[in-house]
Amino acid sequence: xxxxxxxxxxxxxxxxxxxxxxxxxxxxxxxxxxxxxxxxxxxxxxxxxxxxxxxxxxxxxxxxxxxxxxxxxxxxxxxxx
Numbered sequence: 001x002x003x004x005x006x007x008x009x010x011x012x013x014x015x016x017x018x019x020x021x022x023x024x025x026x027x028x029x030x031x032x033x034x035x036x037x038x039x040x041x042x043x044x045x046x047x048x049x050x051x052x053x054x055x056x057x058x059x060x061x062x063x064x065x066x067x068x069x070x071x072x073x074x075x076x077x078x079x080x081x
Contacts, residue, residue, distance in 0.1 A: 020077045021045065025055060028070035032058050048074035 021041070029037075036058060044051035052072040059070040 021048065021051070022075040022077055023051070023055070024073040024075075026069065026071040028059050028068035029055055029072065031060050031068075048076055 023041075032040075032055065037055070040051060040054045040058060044054050052074045055072045055074075056070045059067060061067045
């Protein structure tokens, strides 16, 4: 899994495998630990919508109870060939 930060502050994850996934997530997903995010990707890799929903659900409240808005798009990018 490779992570980059876009100009807008969004996180872009590229997950390689049979059909690579591109995950675009707003800064509200920053609170999700990498290990948890990796587990979600492994669990829901075959269903991009379910993966996006799981990432949104995994976003946690901070110490004062604030939960940032989270937007997630998951794109399956079949290998060319």
